[in-house]
Each structure stands twice: as structure tokens, then as C-alpha cells.
Amino acid sequence: MVIHHLNCGTLKAPFVQVDSIVYCLLVETSSGLVLVDTGFGSRDYSAPSRKMRFFLRYMGVPCNLEETAIFQVKALGYDVKDVRHIIQTHLHFDHAGGLGDFPWVNIHIYKREYLAVMNPRGIMEFAYDQSHWAHDPNWIFHEKDGSNWFGFDSIPVLETSEADFLLIPLPGHTRGHCGVAIGKPGNWLLHCGDAASPYHKDTYLYHRGESVHRLDFLSSGFASRVIGPYVPQLRNLLQEHGQEVRAISAHDKFSFQENTTGFSH
Numbered sequence: 001m002v003i004h005h006l007n008c009g010t011l012k013a014p015f016v017q018v019d020s021i022v023y024c025l026l027v028e029t030s031s032g033l034v035l036v037d038t039g040f041g042s043r044d045y046s047a048p049s050r051k052m053r054f055f056l057r058y059m060g061v062p063c064n065l066e067e068t069a070i071f072q073v074k075a076l077g078y079d080v081k082d083v084r085h086i087i088q089t090h091l092h093f094d095h096a097g098g099l100g101d102f103p104w105v106n107i108h109i110y111k112r113e114y115l116a117v118m119n120p121r122g123i124m125e126f127a128y129d130q131s132h133w134a135h136d137p138n139w140i141f142h143e144k145d146g147s148n149w150f151g152f153d154s155i156p157v158l159e160t161s162e163a164d165f166l167l168i169p170l171p172g173h174t175r176g177h178c179g180v181a182i183g184k185p186g187n188w189l190l191h192c193g194d195a196a197s198p199y200h201k202d203t204y205l206y207h208r209g210e211s212v213h214r215l216d217f218l219s220s221g222f223a224s225r226v227i228g229p230y231v232p233q234l235r236n237l238l239q240e241h242g243q244e245v246r247a248i249s250a251h252d253k254f255s256f257q258e259n260t261t262g263f264s265h
């Protein structure tokens with residue numbers, strides 16, 4: 001299984017002084033390339049909507065085209081048309097901007113996330129930007145079917161000889177937020193999306209020392225409201241099945257640095 005770990009958007013939000021990444025994955029399979037999340041897209045930098053201009057400035061994004069998924073797919077030597085599937089953890093502005101760079105691709109999404117996007121509520125769902133799907137993508141909607149993965153609900157999305165892809169509903173951050181599990185029994189990588197973060201003591205997956213918990217000034221209540229309720233269950237999973245499951249979260253620069261030393265695994 002070849003998985004490329006991509007940073008599709010550096011974040012240097014001046015108000016928290018924590019720089020971070022937008023963690024996306026590119027998986028090689030015999031059914032084509034599969035992207036998990038798409039980060040910021042070319043149009044976000046060349047012709048951003050008003051809302052995106054605000055977010056890019058607010059989050060201190062350097063707007064480097066070389067960080068877009070489409071640029072990196074080409075830089076890795078692939079034909080961009082070999083990207084056949086995109087699986088989104090959710091559709092926030094920093095996760096879904098690249099959709100417009102791959103208009104021919106099937107976009108797999110949990111049905112509840114799509115419904116939230118069509119009728120956003122509250123502050124967390126303000127962070128959708130409708131321009132990201134103005135090109136009318138090939139949505140493939142998925143719903144729970146009773147499947148289970150290590151005690152979590154799971155939704156089979158794609159099966160290839162190299163890896164299976166499952167949506168793991170982890171609602172809370174948004175109503176339809178999911179993790180994405182990639183692999184085969186015995187060897188899984190779980191992209192937790194925004195259901196965890198290494199930057200607050202109550203939200204990390206892997207303990208990396210007190211010094212990295214730079215957002216601890218935020219109250220625990222606030223941190224868990226933003227992240228959702230799944231951190232304890234995810235930590236249990238990693239504690240009990242750490243030999244079979246590794247996990248990353250969407251803005252986890254520390255895991256990204258570890259996983260890119262070999263660039264694939």
C-alpha cells in the first residue's frame with residue numbers, strides 16, 4: 001500500500017501563534033488514485049470567494065500554489081486524470097477547496113455532511129464555502145449500513161486489492177463529520193479529520209509532551225465542542241489496537257513530520 005502524505009495548506013493563524021498544516025492523503029490503488037481531503041485549491045488562491053479571502057487571511061495561509069493537491073499529484077509524477085476518487089472527512093473551507101481542481105472525480109461523502117452543507121447551522125457550519133462545489137461535482141452519497149470497525153460505525157466506500165476505504169462517522173465537529181479508515185485487516189491508517197487535534201491536552205491522539213499543547217489556554221469545554229466527543233474512544237482504539245491501527249488528524253504537523261520522513265509506507 002503506497003500512501004503519500006500531503007500538506008495541502010499551511011496555516012499560520014496569528015491569533016494563536018501555532019502553525020499547522022492541512023493533512024491530506026493520496027493512495028495508489030489498482031482502481032486509480034484516491035485522495036482523502038483536498039485542502040485549499042488553486043481557485044482559493046487565484047480567485048477566492050469573499051468568504052475564502054476572509055478565511056485565508058484569518059488563518060494566515062501563505063497561499064502557496066505548490067501546496068495544492070493538484071500541484072503535488074503532478075509533482076509526484078502522476079497523471080492528474082488518474083485521480084478517480086476523493087473521500088472527504090467533511091466539507092469545511094480548509095478541507096474541500098481542492099474539489100474544483102478535480103471536476104471529473106467521484107466525491108464520496110457521508111450523506112449527513114451533504115445535508116448539513118445544504119442547510120448549515122451554527123458557527124461550525126459557517127465554515128463551509130459554497131463556491132467549493134459550484135462546479136456541481138459527482139457526489140456519491142453514503143449512509144450507515146450497520147457495519148462496524150473496532151466498535152465504531154463504519155461505511156464501506158471503496159474496496160481495492162491494495163486497500164479498503166471506510167467512512168467512520170464521528171459527528172460533532174460538523175453534523176456529518178467522518179474519519180476515513182484506509183487499509184486491510186491488520187494494517188490500518190485512520191484519518192480522523194477534525195475529530196482530534198494535537199494542540200490541546202484534551203484533544204490529542206498521541207501524547208507528545210506538554211510543550212506542544214499550545215492551545216491549552218482554551219477551556220476544555222471549548223476544545224471539545226470544536227472537536228466533538230470522540231477523543232476518548234479514539235484514544236482507546238489506539239491503546240488497544242495500536243499494532244493494527246495508526247491515526248492522524250487533519251492539522252497534526254507532528255504526525256505529518258514523522259510520516260513524511262519516508263514519504264510513504
Ligand SMILES: [Zn+2]
Pocket residue numbers: 090092173194
Ligand atoms: Zn473542520
